[in-house]
Amino acid sequence: MTPQSDEDEVWRQIVASFNETAERDSAEQPWPDSENVPEEPTRRVVRPPEFHEPGDLETESEPDAVREEEDEGHYVPPPPPPLPRLDLPTKLAWVALFGGPAYLLLAAMAEWHMEGWALFTAVAAFIGGFVALVVRMGDGPPNDSGWDDGAVL
Numbered sequence: 197m198t199p200q201s202d203e204d205e206v207w208r209q210i211v212a213s214f215n216e217t218a219e220r221d222s223a224e225q226p227w228p229d230s231e232n233v234p235e236e237p238t239r240r241v242v243r244p245p246e247f248h249e250p251g252d253l254e255t256e257s258e259p260d261a262v263r264e265e266e267d268e269g270h271y272v273p274p275p276p277p278p279l280p281r282l283d284l285p286t287k288l289a290w291v292a293l294f295g296g297p298a299y300l301l302l303a304a305m306a307e308w309h310m311e312g313w314a315l316f317t318a319v320a321a322f323i324g325g326f327v328a329l330v331v332r333m334g335d336g337p338p339n340d341s342g343w344d345d346g347a348v349l
Contacts, residue, residue, distance in 0.1 A: 286332060292325030 282290075296318040303310050 285328065289325045289328035289332070292321040293329065294325075296320075296322035296325070 299318045300315070303314075
């Protein structure tokens with residue numbers, strides 16, 4: 197027999213046994229018995245209702261132990277630090293960066309007649325604001341980084 201006819205025979209067997217049900221006992225399992233996970237009954241968690249009726253005095257006063265148990269796994273992050281104050285040149289650069297294209301968009305939507313100097317000023321403001329922000333970004337380490345500035349390649 198050729199390898200091709202063996203392969204054809206294997207495929208015929210696979211197709212013929214496609215609709216047959218597989219019945220296996222534990223001896224024919226492809227994994228060891230030590231990896232079988234025992235079936236555990238599902239656990240059901242019953243929680244008290246979230247709301248209390250106004251006339252029910254017993255449910256309105258929860259013991260402190262119950263409140264502590266409910267809050268035990270809850271993480272509340274600290275408030276974020278305040279944003280840094282921007283100086284005047286940085287504020288002007290941001291206004292120029294967004295103001296130039298905003299003016300052009302508004303003028304185009306309102307179909308205003310725009311002079312050449314207005315177009316030039318809007319485009320120059322956008323480019324100038326971008327350049328100013330990039331130049332002010334700085335590429336050095338922060339001032340409080342200390343003497344060890346990490347790996348230097």
